[in-house]
Amino acid sequence: MSDEHEHQHEMPATHEHQMGSSLSMAVAATLHCLTGCAIGEIAGLMIATAAGLGNGWSVVISIGLSFLFGYSLSTLPLVKVGVAPLAALSVVxxxxxLSIAAMExxxxxxxxxxxxxxxxxxxxxxxxxGMMISLTAAFLVAVPVNRWLLSRGKGHALTHEFHGMAAAESGWRRWLPSLPxxxxxxxxxxxxxxxxxxxxxxxxxxxxxSSAAATTRPAQDNPAALALR
Incomplete structure (x- = not known):
């Protein structure tokens, strides 16, 4: 009877631990994707603004760069620990x-x-x-998406097996940047x-x-004020 009672107490504790672990992993995965997306968004809007492009092109460029930076930031760590570039990209x-798409x-x-x-x-x-509000909203939407993927062994769960691997100490891979x-x-x-x-x-x-110009303009335009000078 006591064993059954202890088992009943252990199950909620284990479940709560798994839920908390899943949430923390989802938050970490979302932050990882969000940095790449944010870099792409800001870079895309800067390029579109500098080139004088319209909103449509601005959105297209921003989305394209967000996926590019998002994939790059996830691919580099895998390549650095020895995974072939194409294999790393396929995993990423x-x-x-899905996470990046939800954010975008x-x-x-x-x-x-x-x-x-x-x-x-x-x-x-x-x-x-506006950018701060939009990125916050993207984060809040992507966390449950990543949590759902992790619960099914998908999403960032696919990259977990590579996390404990040592980075390359020789060859061209050692020059790849580590970006926490x-x-x-x-x-x-x-x-x-x-x-x-x-x-x-x-x-x-x-x-x-503008306020300084507004206060000096009446005096300049007023003949009486000019005569008193």
């Missing part, structure tokens, strides 16, 4: 495609819905706030906050210049 395509749909939809975000320049508060997810997330957050600060400073400076 199976592991990350959410991210671009939110950017389109945020008023003025797609048309705003890079030195614009609306752009950076935490470091990438920190750099990305710092970059976006920097863009937001620059945009706020630029807008404040523009408003100051």
């Amino acid at each position: 395509l199976a592991a990350d495609t 749909v959410t991210d671009n939809l939110v950017m389109v819905l945020v008023p003025g975000a797609m048309n705003a320049g890079l030195v614009n508060v609306v752009f950076w706030v 997810t935490g470091a990438l997330v920190s750099v990305l957050i710092a970059f976006m906050l920097g863009g937001l600060v620059v945009s706020i400073a630029d807008e404040a400076g523009w408003q100051h210049s």
Whole structure:
């Protein structure tokens, strides 16, 4: 009777541990994909803005670069531990495609819905706030997607067998960069906050210049004021 009672207590604890482990793995997998997507999104919007392209091309370029950077960041670690490049890419395509697709749909939809975000320049508060909102929404959507994939042995579960392998110490593979997810997330957050600060400073400076011009213009246009000088 006591053994059965203990077993009943162990099962919820084990289940809770598995649920917590699954959630933490899903969060880690999502952050890994999100960094690549964010780099691609920002790079794509910068390219489209610099080239003077419309919203349609901006979205196309951003999505293309997001998949490129997302796949690259997942492929490099596998190649570095000795997996053949094409084999590594095939594993990553199976592991990350659904997650990245979910992020991209959410991210671009939110950017389109945020008023003025797609048309705003890079030195614009609306752009950076919209980007932060869209990436947060993409993260929240992708976490349950990755958790569902992991529960079925898919998604990032396909790359787990390579995580404990030692990196190559000789040959061309040793020159491949190691890019920890935490470091990438920190750099990305710092970059976006920097863009937001620059945009706020630029807008404040523009408003100051406009108000200064507005106060001096009446005096310049008023003959009586000019005569008193």
